[in-house]
Amino acid sequence: MNKPSIYGLTFDQLTAWLQPYGHKKFRASQIWDWLYRKRVASFADMTDVNKDCLGLLEEHFVLQTMEEHVKQESSDGTVKFLFRLSDGNLIETVLMRHKFGLSVCVTTQVGCNIGCSFCASGLLKKSRDLSGGEIVEQIMKVQFYLDKAAKEERVSHVVVMGIGEPFDNFENLSDFLRVIKDHKGLAIGARHITVSTSGLADKIVEFADSDLHVNLAVSLHAPNNELRTRIMKINKAIPIEKLMEAIDYYLGKTNRRLTLEYILLKGVNDAREHAEELAELIGDRRPLVNVNLIPYNPVDEHSQYQRSEKESVRAFYDILKKQNVSCSVRLEHGADIDAACGQLRSKQIKATG
Numbered sequence: 001m002n003k004p005s006i007y008g009l010t011f012d013q014l015t016a017w018l019q020p021y022g023h024k025k026f027r028a029s030q031i032w033d034w035l036y037r038k039r040v041a042s043f044a045d046m047t048d049v050n051k052d053c054l055g056l057l058e059e060h061f062v063l064q065t066m067e068e069h070v071k072q073e074s075s076d077g078t079v080k081f082l083f084r085l086s087d088g089n090l091i092e093t094v095l096m097r098h099k100f101g102l103s104v105c106v107t108t109q110v111g112c113n114i115g116c117s118f119c120a121s122g123l124l125k126k127s128r129d130l131s132g133g134e135i136v137e138q139i140m141k142v143q144f145y146l147d148k149a150a151k152e153e154r155v156s157h158v159v160v161m162g163i164g165e166p167f168d169n170f171e172n173l174s175d176f177l178r179v180i181k182d183h184k185g186l187a188i189g190a191r192h193i194t195v196s197t198s199g200l201a202d203k204i205v206e207f208a209d210s211d212l213h214v215n216l217a218v219s220l221h222a223p224n225n226e227l228r229t230r231i232m233k234i235n236k237a238i239p240i241e242k243l244m245e246a247i248d249y250y251l252g253k254t255n256r257r258l259t260l261e262y263i264l265l266k267g268v269n270d271a272r273e274h275a276e277e278l279a280e281l282i283g284d285r286r287p288l289v290n291v292n293l294i295p296y297n298p299v300d301e302h303s304q305y306q307r308s309e310k311e312s313v314r315a316f317y318d319i320l321k322k323q324n325v326s327c328s329v330r331l332e333h334g335a336d337i338d339a340a341c342g343q344l345r346s347k348q349i350k351a352t353g
């Protein structure tokens with residue numbers, strides 16, 4: 001069996017793991033300093049860590065479980081990475097540059113079972129969950145890339161919006177979040193981290209009850225069940241009423257703002273009446289809800305969907321604003337590379353058979 005990645009251990013898990021071998025908490029602090037502050041690429045580089053301890057780490061863990069397979073750099077600074085995992089599977093990770101900092105979009109599963117009808121990733125069924133370590137390593141790989149450029153740039157924001165349904169891999173997602181938030185390590189602020197779900201109601205409740213305290217985004221994409229089921233088949237099992245119940249629980253429990261993602265598909269869900277219906281659905285949740293409108297990135301696999309006209313996006317936005325719904329339009333990143341989620345991966349898989 002392959003050895004697990006050391007990045008998968010939270011600080012407390014590493015401390016507990018070292019204890020039976022007679023190593024104190026101080027040793028875990030030393031190791032974390034090498035992992036996340038000095039960012040070494042091998043255990044041997046941890047020069048002040050006791051030799052016995054290094055031997056143990058080498059025997060039980062690995063530092064690198066994936067390698068860069070393809071990298072696409074856009075003229076706007078977006079970088080798309082395709083990583084090859086130790087079992088040969090390919091996953092996508094994206095670095096995006098914003099005015100407010102550098103964000104990384106991570107993948108949580110190999111493939112996805114949710115089957116959203118517009119998504120290039122959803123065509124490839126889930127073959128497995130990523131481990132917590134594999135999710136952390138995506139951030140580390142991007143940080144190594146930035147370190148190499150020596151511009152003192154740091155990953156400041158994380159969005160869990162890549163391939164996969166993060167709440168379908170809840171335990172590993174939780175470990176990942178604990179590792180990247182920890183002030184002893186990467187210290188990415190909870191307010192700078194957003195997890196996006198297709199709407200697994202039970203998990204939204206579990207997330208609200210957890211101590212994770214990061215931002216939540218829910219993919220809505222339609223204001224009524226008939227249309228949402230057409231776009232996202234998960235809506236059959238978890239209709240809008242059930243989703244809204246979970247959202248209300250989340251808002252009541254956390255009092256944190258929540259984002260509703262709404263992908264605009266030309267002639268499907270981008271009409272004025274859809275905007276009106278959406279405002280009505282949001283109702284008195286307005287103070288805690290922001291709608292993120294996402295102009296669709298067309299992919300060959302789903303030729304039935306096109307990007308909404310600029311005027312439709314504007315009109316949709318204006319109606320929501322007029323109805324006092326907080327709303328934004330997502331800027332496109334990496335338009336000159338394979339911009340849509342999963343596009344690079346599915347192209348590579350097709351090319352290599």
Ligand code: SF4
Pocket residue numbers: 112113114115116119120121122162163164165198
């Ligand atoms: S949009 Fe996300 S949840 Fe839906 S199929 Fe694609 S990867 Fe899965």
